[in-house]
Amino acid sequence: MADIPQIFRSSFLNQRSDVFVAIGVIAVVMMLIIPMPPVLLDTLMSLNLVISLLTILIVLSIKRALEFSVFPTLLLVLTVFGLSLNVSSTRLILNQGSKFQGKLVKAFSTFVVGSGGQEGLVVGFIIFIILIAVQFIVITKGATRVAEVAARFTLDALPGKQMAIEAEYNSGAISEEEAARKKAELQREADFYGAMDGASKFVSGNVKVGLLITVVNILGGIIVGMAIHGEPFSVALTTYISLTIGDGLVSQFPALLVSTATGLIVTRAISDGTFGEDVSTQFAGEARIYWIAAGFLIFLAILPGFPWYVLLPMAFVLGFVAYRLSLKSVRSTDTSSFVDEKKSSAHEEQQELSPVVPLDPISLEIGYALIPLVDREKGAELLERITRIRKETALELGIVIPRIRIMDNMRLEPSEYSVKIKGVNVGRGVIKMGHYLCINPGGVSEELEGEETRDPAFGLPAIWIREEDRDRAERAGYTVVDPPSIIATHLTEIIKQHASELLGRQEVQSMLNALRENYPAVVDDVLSDLTLGDVQKVLQGLLLEQVSIRNLVTILETMSDFARISKEHGFLIEKTRQALGRQICAQYTDENNTLYVITIDPVLEQRIIDSRVETASGYVPALEPDLYRKWINSVMNAINDAQQQGYIPVVLCQEVARALVKNSTLRDIPDLVVLSVPEIPQDVRVEAVGEIRVD
Structure with a gap:
C-alpha cells in the first residue's frame, strides 16, 4: 500500500507534458475573452516570437517532414495564439490610448515609425502593408499551393507504393514486420500531407484577419480617441496608427516565420538531408560555376557607373571559393583513387589467401x-x-x-x-x-x-x-x-x-528460418523426422518440374505426415505434388475447368512400371533401346496431335508411373507435363484427346 502514492506520482510525471499542453491550449482560447495586464502581454508576445523562431529552426534541421509530424497541429495552435494576443493587445490599446504600457508593441512601433511625425507614420504604414503583401501573396499563397499539390500526389501514389511493398514482401525481400512498418510510415506520410493541405489555410486566414484587425484598430482608435478620450484628430491619428503598426508587426512577424516554415517543410519532400547539408553539398559540387560568376562580376565592375568597390571584392571571394573547391575536388579524386587501390589490393590479398573461391550462383x-x-x-x-x-x-x-x-x-x-x-x-x-x-x-x-x-x-x-x-x-x-x-x-x-540447381541448403535454411516466425510448429515437426537435406531434395524435385514451392506450409505439413511411412525422396515428392494438385492443375485447365490430357496405353504403362530399377537417386525406367525409341516417337506424335487441336499437351498416368514417365522423357522432351490421377481435384473435368501406344 505504501507504493500506491509513488505509482500515482510516477503516472502524473509521465503525463505532465500532456497536462501542460492541455492547459496551454485552453489558456490560449480563454485569452480571446479575458483581459491581460501589459506585463503578461509582453511576456506572451515574446513567447510567441520564440516559439515561431524555434519552429522554423526545427524545420531547417530535420531531414524528413515526418520527423516534425506535429507541425500541422502546432500551426493551428500558433495561429490561434497569435490571434488571441492580437485581440488582447487591441483591447488594451483602445482602452488606454496614449497611456498604453505594452513595451514590445511600443518598441516595434518606434523601430519602424521612428520619430519623424506624419512622414514616419506614412513610411511605417507602407512598410507594414508591404510586409503583409509579401507574406500573403508570395509566401502564404505559394506554400498553400505546394501543400495542395503534395497532398494530392501523395494520395494518388499511395496505392502504387502499397502494391510495391506487397510485392517486396511476397518476394521475400522484406519481412512481415518491415512491410507493416513501411505501410504505417506510408500512411503517416499521406496523413501528414493531407493535414498540411488543410493547416496551410490557417496561415492565409491569419494574414487576412491581421489586415482586417489593422484597419479596425485604426478606425476604432480614432473614434475612441476623439469621442471618448477627447483627443484632437492629429493626436489620435498619430497615437493609434503608431500603436497599430507596432501591434501588427508583433503579431505578423511570428506569423511570417511560421509561414516560411510551412513553405520549407512542404517543399523539402524530395530531400534526404537537412537544409544546411543539402545547401553545402549541392552548392559545393562544381567549381566552374563560381569561376563564371566571378568573371561576370569583374566584367560588371569594368563598366562605367557600376560600384566596382563592391563588385570586385565579391568577385575575389567567389574566385577564392572556386579555387578551394577545385583543390577539394582534386584531393577527393586522389584520395578515392588511393582508397580504391588500397581496397583492391586488400581484396586481391584476401582472395589470394582465401581457401575457398565461391562461384556466382x-x-x-x-x-x-x-x-x-x-x-x-x-x-x-x-x-x-x-x-x-x-x-x-x-x-x-x-x-x-x-x-x-x-x-x-x-x-x-x-x-x-x-x-x-x-x-x-x-x-x-x-x-x-x-x-x-x-x-x-x-x-x-x-x-x-x-x-x-x-x-x-x-x-x-x-x-x-x-x-x-x-x-x-x-x-x-x-x-x-x-x-x-x-x-x-x-x-x-x-x-x-x-531453379532446382539454385536452391541450396543455405537457401532452404533461410526459408525455414523465415517461416519459423509464424509457423514454428510446422518447421519443428518436419525437422524432427527429416533432415535439412531431405527437405532440400523434395523442394528441388518440385522445382525441377516448375511446380511452385510458394505454399511452403502445405509442402512441409505433407512431408511431415508421410515421412513416418517412408523417407524416400521420390515418394515424398509425389505426395507433396498431390497436396498441391489444385495449384498444379490450375496452370493447364481452361475457362470451363476442363483438363485435356493424353493417356498411355495400359499395357505400355505397365511395361514402363515393370522396367524400373532402383538407384541411389531413386527409381528410374530401364526400357530396351528399341522400345525406348518407339516410346519417345509415340510421345512426340501424341504431343504434335494435341497441339494441332489447340490443347496444351499433358500426359496423365498412374501414381506409380508418373515419375518413371517423366524421367524417361526428361532428356528428349524436358518440358513435357506429366500428371498422376491423384493430382487431379474432384471438381476438374478430364477429357482425353489422345493416347500413347507402341505397336
Whole structure:
C-alpha cells in the first residue's frame, strides 16, 4: 500500500507534458475573452516570437517532414495564439490610448515609425502593408499551393507504393514486420500531407484577419480617441496608427516565420538531408560555376557607373571559393583513387589467401557492344528487367533467386552474351544493337526481309529488322522484341529450367528460418523426422518440374505426415505434388475447368512400371533401346496431335508411373507435363484427346 502514492506520482510525471499542453491550449482560447495586464502581454508576445523562431529552426534541421509530424497541429495552435494576443493587445490599446504600457508593441512601433511625425507614420504604414503583401501573396499563397499539390500526389501514389511493398514482401525481400512498418510510415506520410493541405489555410486566414484587425484598430482608435478620450484628430491619428503598426508587426512577424516554415517543410519532400547539408553539398559540387560568376562580376565592375568597390571584392571571394573547391575536388579524386587501390589490393590479398573461391550462383556475361544495356547513364534497361525477373520468379516459383552478377567478358563476341549457373554456361545468344527481333507467330499479312536467326529463349525462327521497320512489322502481325526483352526472356526461361540447381541448403535454411516466425510448429515437426537435406531434395524435385514451392506450409505439413511411412525422396515428392494438385492443375485447365490430357496405353504403362530399377537417386525406367525409341516417337506424335487441336499437351498416368514417365522423357522432351490421377481435384473435368501406344 505504501507504493500506491509513488505509482500515482510516477503516472502524473509521465503525463505532465500532456497536462501542460492541455492547459496551454485552453489558456490560449480563454485569452480571446479575458483581459491581460501589459506585463503578461509582453511576456506572451515574446513567447510567441520564440516559439515561431524555434519552429522554423526545427524545420531547417530535420531531414524528413515526418520527423516534425506535429507541425500541422502546432500551426493551428500558433495561429490561434497569435490571434488571441492580437485581440488582447487591441483591447488594451483602445482602452488606454496614449497611456498604453505594452513595451514590445511600443518598441516595434518606434523601430519602424521612428520619430519623424506624419512622414514616419506614412513610411511605417507602407512598410507594414508591404510586409503583409509579401507574406500573403508570395509566401502564404505559394506554400498553400505546394501543400495542395503534395497532398494530392501523395494520395494518388499511395496505392502504387502499397502494391510495391506487397510485392517486396511476397518476394521475400522484406519481412512481415518491415512491410507493416513501411505501410504505417506510408500512411503517416499521406496523413501528414493531407493535414498540411488543410493547416496551410490557417496561415492565409491569419494574414487576412491581421489586415482586417489593422484597419479596425485604426478606425476604432480614432473614434475612441476623439469621442471618448477627447483627443484632437492629429493626436489620435498619430497615437493609434503608431500603436497599430507596432501591434501588427508583433503579431505578423511570428506569423511570417511560421509561414516560411510551412513553405520549407512542404517543399523539402524530395530531400534526404537537412537544409544546411543539402545547401553545402549541392552548392559545393562544381567549381566552374563560381569561376563564371566571378568573371561576370569583374566584367560588371569594368563598366562605367557600376560600384566596382563592391563588385570586385565579391568577385575575389567567389574566385577564392572556386579555387578551394577545385583543390577539394582534386584531393577527393586522389584520395578515392588511393582508397580504391588500397581496397583492391586488400581484396586481391584476401582472395589470394582465401581457401575457398565461391562461384556466382547465376551470372550474365556480355560482350562490350552490349554494355549500353547495363550502363546507368544510358538508361540501364536490362538492369530494371532483371530486378523485375527476380520479383516475378519469387511470386511464380516461390524461390528468391540470388542476385544476378553482370560482367563484361572480352572473350565473348562483341554482341554475344552468356548465362552461367555456378560458373557453367547454360545459355548463349547474340544481340544486334539497333535492331529488333521479329518472330512470325503465324498468319502475318506481309512477309518481311531481314537477317535470319533464331529466338535464343525458345529456338523459334526469327529475323533481325532495323529500328525504322518496327512499326511496319507490328502492323503486319509480327511479334517484335527489343534487345533488353530478348535477354530478359531468355534469362527468365533459364531460371525456370534451373531453379532446382539454385536452391541450396543455405537457401532452404533461410526459408525455414523465415517461416519459423509464424509457423514454428510446422518447421519443428518436419525437422524432427527429416533432415535439412531431405527437405532440400523434395523442394528441388518440385522445382525441377516448375511446380511452385510458394505454399511452403502445405509442402512441409505433407512431408511431415508421410515421412513416418517412408523417407524416400521420390515418394515424398509425389505426395507433396498431390497436396498441391489444385495449384498444379490450375496452370493447364481452361475457362470451363476442363483438363485435356493424353493417356498411355495400359499395357505400355505397365511395361514402363515393370522396367524400373532402383538407384541411389531413386527409381528410374530401364526400357530396351528399341522400345525406348518407339516410346519417345509415340510421345512426340501424341504431343504434335494435341497441339494441332489447340490443347496444351499433358500426359496423365498412374501414381506409380508418373515419375518413371517423366524421367524417361526428361532428356528428349524436358518440358513435357506429366500428371498422376491423384493430382487431379474432384471438381476438374478430364477429357482425353489422345493416347500413347507402341505397336
